[in-house]
Amino acid sequence: MRYDLIIIGAGPGGYVAAIKAAQLGMKVALVESQRIGGTCLNQGCIPTKSLLHAAETIREIRQAEKNGIQVGTLQIDRNKMYQQKDQVVDQLVQGVEALIKANKIDWIKGVGTIIAPGQVNVSDKIYETEKILIATGSKPAVPQIPGSDLPGVITSNELLAQSNQYNQLVIIGGGVIGVEFASIFNELGCEVTIIEAADTLLPNFDSEISKKLALLLKKQGIKIATKSSVASISKETQLVCTFSSKGKELTAKGDAILIATGRKAYFEGLFAEDVAVELDRGMIKVNEFFETSIKGIYAIGDVANRGMQLAHVASAQGVNAVLAMNQQQGVYDLDLVPSCVYTTPEIASVGITEAQAKEQDLSIKIGKYNMAGNGKTIIAGSSLGFVKVIADAQSEKIIGAQMLCARATDMISEFTTAIANGLTISDVGTIIHPHPTYNEGVGEAYELLAGHGIHTMPKK
The missing domain is CATH 3.50.50.60 (FAD/NAD(P)-binding domain)
Structure with a gap:
């Protein structure tokens, strides 16, 4: 069977690219030896966030007394926590597998080796294809520390x-x-x-x-x-x-x-001896269309030398790469990527920081709201934090934002939307933010950016 596209690796880059390619009418095969979903779904983002949710529940129980809730002896069953984590992962894996099947994508189970442009060997069977997309991701980087191979x-x-x-x-x-x-x-x-x-x-x-x-x-x-x-x-x-x-x-x-x-690109055993793509700092070098030094072979995600090692970056690159294969313009702005950290409180960032603005000699305006005055933060008894938004002083366009507060990871996309659409201080100042919410902090930061914060004490 001949394919239009064979994708090696079924993580958030590979399976998203496969679905997009199928939607565009391409005959697609997805090569994966492990479970569908890659590191993010099976060994990274999702299982970690499941355990973080459990940890946050423990924190809330410990703090419940101040809200008039008496809790008996707290018992933590780590085995059940991990079982719940596994159930969450299984449910999501099954969902992605159903999407693969519904989009008529062939799942070839096994390790894929590129033996020539347009040829992939899986379990000693050769598959022909017009194009190949590498989405094999990354693995943990272990520095050479004496004793790093010890048990534990x-x-x-x-x-x-x-x-x-x-x-x-x-x-x-x-x-x-x-x-x-x-x-x-x-x-x-x-x-x-x-x-x-x-x-x-x-x-x-x-x-x-x-x-x-x-x-x-x-x-x-x-x-x-x-x-x-x-x-x-x-x-x-x-x-x-x-x-x-x-x-x-x-x-x-x-x-x-x-x-x-950190993590490093993973492509061991991916190429036959006489197939050599150009590398860059231990990653596969690609151009703006994600094509490697060999025509017809593309690479995205952690294995490629473009962008941050994030699941949503890999997915966006996968879509843009498939569109490029079909002579279409990419839809995602890959220079504008939100980053999230799921600590307590959460952290989220997009665009440029104050330090980066100074490095670029940009004249900026800053609106920073202390979440200590936010009603929802006080109600929840959350740790203190802030919302900071940065605008270009000349154009007054929003160019960056950083957040340290509850639900930061859910709110950062508002700033991403503002930056992507070139919204100005006056544009964002027209947005009404619901009360009482953590999101009010965003509105307060916008008001301070304009120089007239309502819920902030005036400077003397």
Whole structure:
């Protein structure tokens, strides 16, 4: 059987691209050896957020007394938490499998190897195709630390695979993965230590968010060491992580040590010996249409050298790549991507930060609202945070936003819409935000941007 498109990898990039291609009338095959849904659905975004939801429930129960609700002895069953996580994943996997079937996409189960342009070998059977799209994603990056191969030194894959009874957890890496798992296990009663090489946690985010998050996590009981370099991991009665921080040699002990230092492109065994695509920094190099150095072979998502390693980026790239194959204009602006972190409170960001604006010598206006005055925040007893929106001082167009507050990840798209459509301060000032909601904080930030905040004390 000959196909118009064979996609290797059925994660959020691959399966979305397959559905879009089928909608455009292409005959599509999806090659996947594991479960449909890729890392995001099976070993990343969804299972992590299920555990984060459980952790947030624990937090709410512990704080219930101040609302007049008396709760008996709190009992946490990690096995049931993981069972619920698995049920959520199974339901979503089945849903995607149903979509694949309904769109008449052939699922070829096995490991795909590109043996030539237009030819893919799966389990010693050769499939012919007009075009190939690589969507094989990424895997955890494990730095070469002496002792990193010891039992109990794990990545997010192993941590999510089965429940555990860790009482102490050391996390190497203070990026998104690290802080989210720190939040989960801290609520489970685990003593958590984060070791991060950069000056702050979440080094790629707005510096104010990074600093305030560190303060909040410390307040929750999480130990944090920044500007730190891990020297080695050893095994005594527990695992011991030896690291240097600000000129001092320190140690952190744990029942497990989580390596959360990022992810790297995965394409092992993907190409036959005589098929060589150009690489860039360990990723497959692609052009603006996501085509590799070999005509007719494309790559998207974490495996490619364009954009951030995020599930929604892979999905958007998949759609744009398929449209390009069909000589159509891409629909997604891939330069405007919202980023989310599911800590308590949540973090979300889109567009440029204050620091980036300064680097670009942009004259800006800033509207920043402290969520301490937000009614819904006070009612919920949430941690304090803020909503910050940035506009170009000349055009008055919205160009960036950063949020540290409850429901930030659900609200960031309002700012994305404003930036994508070139809305100005006066444009967004016409929007009515419902009361009482967290979303009122967005409206307050807009008002402050215009210089006339209603619910903020005037400056003396």
